[in-house]
Amino acid sequence: MSTEPQTFEILLVPEHVVEGSADDAVRSAVVAPTGQNGASGYPRYSGDGMVADIDPVTRTVEALLVDGSELDYGLKPVLHPRT
Incomplete structure (x- = not known):
């Protein structure tokens, strides 16, 4: 049995925020695996308008x-596993 999470929550937070919590997020999305790899070679996840x-x-x-569209300047993604 795999211990890797099947879904992640991506929080978009301002770059100056160190840790990044849900309180800091300007947007969030829960993404699930698509079964494909992206151009980077890593598994692709999508949901709620984010890929x-x-x-x-x-x-x-x-x-x-x-x-x-690409991520706006001044924002960074923070990844949280979901169970």
Whole structure:
């Protein structure tokens, strides 16, 4: 049985925020695996208007589209596993 989460919550927070919690987020989305790999080579997750390539080992967002566009300057994604 895999211990990797099947879904993640992505919080978009201002870059100056150190930890990034739900209180800091300007937007959030719960994303689930699509079964495909993205252009980065990592598994692709999507949901709530966000499409992300996520490295499941390091739990790092390697690529992110928000409503079909690249992430705005001044924002960064913070990833939280969901069970």
